[in-house]
Amino acid sequence: MLIPLSWLKDYIELHEDVDALRELLTFSGLEVEAVETHGSDFEQIVVAEITAISPHPNADKLTLCTIEDGSGVPQTVVCGAPNVRVGMKTIFAPVGVTLPNGLTLKKAKIRGVESLGMLCAEDELGLSKAHDGIMDLAADLSPGTPAVDVLGGPEIVFDLEVTPNRPDCLSVIGVARELAAITGRELKLPETPLREGRESTADRAKVRIDDPEACPRYTARVLTGAHVGPSPDWMQKRLRLCGIRPINNLVDITNYVMLETGQPLHAFDQSLLHGDTVIVRRAAEGEVMQTLDDKPRKLSAEHLVIADAGRAVAVAGVMGGADSEIRDNTTTVLLESAAFQSSRVRATAKSLGMHTDSSYRFARGCDMNNVEWVSRRAASLMQQHAGATPLKGVVDVWPGERSPVQVSCRWKKITDLIGVDIPVDTMRGYFHRLGLKDVESSDEGCTLEIPSFRDDLRREVDLIEEIARLNGLDKIPARDPIGRIVPTANDRPTRRLMNLWSRVAAMGFNEIMNYSLTAPESLNALDPNAAARQEHLPNPISQDQAVLRTSLIPQMAETLARNYARQNHELSLFEIGTIFLKAETGVEEQTRIAFGQLGPVHRPALDKQRPVSDTEAFYGLKGVVETFLKSEGVHEVTFIPLEDKSFAPGQAADILLGKTHLGRIGLLARELREDWKIHEPVALAEIILDVLPKRKTPVMKPVPTMPATARDTALILDRAVTHAEILACIQKAAPYELEDVQLFDVFEGKKLGENRKSMAYRFTYRNPKKTLTDKAVEKFHGKIEARLMQDLGAEIVGRG
Amino acid sequence: MEPGRNSFFALNLETCGYHQDTASDPIILSSPNPHIILSSHHSVLQTNIILLCVSLISFYKPCPMQLEDIQHLTDTAVADIAAAADETALEAARVRYLGRKGKLPDIMAALKTAAPEQRPQYGQAANQFKTRVGEALDARKSALAATATPANALDVTRPGDLPPLGSIHPIRQIIGRVTEIFDRIGFTVATGPDIDSVFNNFDALNTPADHPSRDPQDTFYLEDGSLLRCHTSPVQVRHMLKHPPPVRIIAPGRAYRRDTPDATHSANFHQVEGLYVDKKVSMADLKSDLTYFAGEVLGPGAKARFRPHFFPFTEPSVEVDFTCHVCKGKGCRVCKNSGWIEIAGAGMVDPNVFQAVNYDPDAVTGYAFGMGLERIAMILLEIDDIRRLYDNDVRFLRQFA
């Protein structure tokens, strides 16, 4: 929202400097997003007359202009503008001047000819972006006149962010009124003198509102004898400062008054309307009209239109029609000033994709009570600047007239909520400054009548905000905080989760974060089992983010690959995040942790060169997963072989706790990693954190005091026999004294025979109450070995 | 010639049992090459000079050693030994003072020739010579041993076999920091699902039916009509629906908006939401708690300031600026010369929100605030593009270990 400072000053006295105003506006709720300066003081820049023109000897497109700048000494300037002519009055900036656009003029030869300055276009003077030629000023100006006298001084324009609750501030008067409330100064509204013609408007125009809900008020004025031409310079300048292109006096006045008052207006050429009745109705389904921007618009019954006897002539509150617009030969104007329901205009603008200055204001809400005054203001300007005569009176159809809103508030409630003591009289004063009228007022509170332009004030709390704002938010004290404990609140589960991060990071892993949304192809390739459980977004931004992730593994693999491609060859990554599984009823969310590893990450510094084997990659990450689970109090997990397209065959496992599925681990399928040009194993794992059992507080067990006895045994057995099977077999023969069994060597080689392997275990025996004798240990161990031979066909090849 | 050197040279001669007199100066200065002395800083050379001095002795007729000569000799011997550069030089010094042809026999000889009444003093001086020289030799020996490089010495500058450097994601670090700070003043962590209902995300939060944020252009809806929450505020609603007041929660989490990704926008992002509902909660409580938070997160002295704003779910609503952490409020590039950076949106819970969660708006009041965590991470850690936070390049992540 652009508000020129000089325009604001038409309605309120402001002696503060720009910075002070900026603070004032921002801290009352109209945040100044930017302050723009247009033009300058134009020091040393003057009006000059071109007295002679000759071609530049070395350049076709340049001319040599002899100018008179009031000094009496003719000067030569090189100029490239196409519009130079002898006798032209323009703006001359001599050498040494710094132009508002930042350019400093130096004495220079342009294509071999010395130029003593520059004839300026609007953009060079910071007046606008126009650069189609040098400025062409009124012929009666005398050379040497300071440019500032002609162009005006610098213009400050505030760019304000107006929050949706304050449509009343979408205008210069609105902002001035707000400043008046903040400062306690007077708001001066413009005079609206009218010399009305004898003929009555009512005789020339009628209004019929078919949908009073969508159009609670419609006023029409008719002006005759208008002369279409350019609007006055000051008006054009203000429009430009607000980003609106001047068109002609009638159209400019409707725009000017809209900027001034916030009330959009529309001017029809009445001679182009059929019949004398303006009808406010819903469009017919499929009705087509050509709008001002020359585009055909296909309308529906949801759209409100302004129509004449035959056709729609405007989309109500959004844009007028092309075939009833003001033209160069227009003389009779029908001036519309109306109130349209904000939600209807918002929906219409959206469905037609037409967002105009008018629809923007109506969509936020306009002051219904102000509609007639605004019409009068515009008519007054049309009389002054277009020679038009307004007919007598106004046609004002106002089916939606309401009585003023009243709101009550309690003084104590106000100060309690703000947390600042404010005297009651001060608060009353603030309300009065805002234009709120006392209906009744006591020591306890008051009831106020709310002006129509403050439709946002409906409740006590809305009034509290006004007091807080006007009293100043800086008056609210910041004390030492007072802790408040809510003993019943329980956030242990969340905090448990939050502890995971530092624990896994301490294991040397880098935490990553991926988007919750991803590409279906990527999920399908790397989480093949979840195809049926993917939730596709009906309105994705792109195909890359079209589906909610069903697993953390696909993006983990992609992250490893992306890093690998950037020569990051040692990677230990983890992510803790939410995944989404489509279920019978809605979408189930799960919190999971994923691990990904690539390269010789956990190797000693001097052992990084040799390639990473599948074994190292898999068991390396499996160890991480096991340690992680132990740190979460989960010890008894089992790993069972898993066939999953995303993992290499025979190199993946499901992770189970009893019958609960905890997750999976495996080496990425070779084809998938080769696609990414990764020629070494990629280990991936994922654990569902939600299913981890509640953590129990550990209770101390006695630390053994008796010595332990160890026995090592190497077995040769079938390659297919698993470690888990061996442990299960040992378990069957295990005495109470067997404390621990550790695998310490695995060997496969030709000399063992086809499909044979050797596995060596260390057995630790201990009796917590007494020292075990060798004989006893021997007996225990013999029994276990016998069992292994018997059950698994193991061959005992070494012991110690 | 450097005076210090000159006197050092003289001192060494003294050690050898000669008194310096003016007449001897020219001899000393001309005999050894003074240039060597001058240019030398090496103690081996000093030793050589001493040896030279010793060899010069033969050109002079010794006079019998006096008591103070012995004391002098003791001092110089100790200094000489302490300067021995290596084991060889030290052994030479030992021989020189304690050896059979060294100084000790001379002292013993002086003891024998001393007058009887002076003999105890001579005896004492001789003993002191032996003790102090012995101690000096031992001390130097262990000092030299300590500086030696043993055969099994380790190159301590080689890289260690450390596990790789782990790290916590910058956003997670900010979440941790924020929850920890609020934990201290009694906030508990609350969470909610990413997928939520229109009621929790909009209706209960007093969002008008035709508010632009409800548009499918801005919010991700699912087929069943639920949505990906566009802020963490629905956690407030969920929490209040389940728990009677008082409520004091902090709710970090992920939220979603249909923004086209660029340097500052991402389809999903993180927010942290704070809510305090009780009897008589005021804007002053809000300012106090956020000022405390500002000080904790940006350093002592950081303040919070309020600017009026508008949010559907709070009334009054404010935007909250914190003192710029870079310039401490003086104005700099980071804060665009204002001295402040915008951090949070906040306000007093709108009575309509209380009604939606079945709280009595006349019995309780409350404040709520929300902050974008990507923004805070980007400001505090000077991250130039939000997409880096989701790109997960380890060279980026490890910087925040």
Ligand SMILES: [Zn+2]
């Ligand atoms: Zn700063």
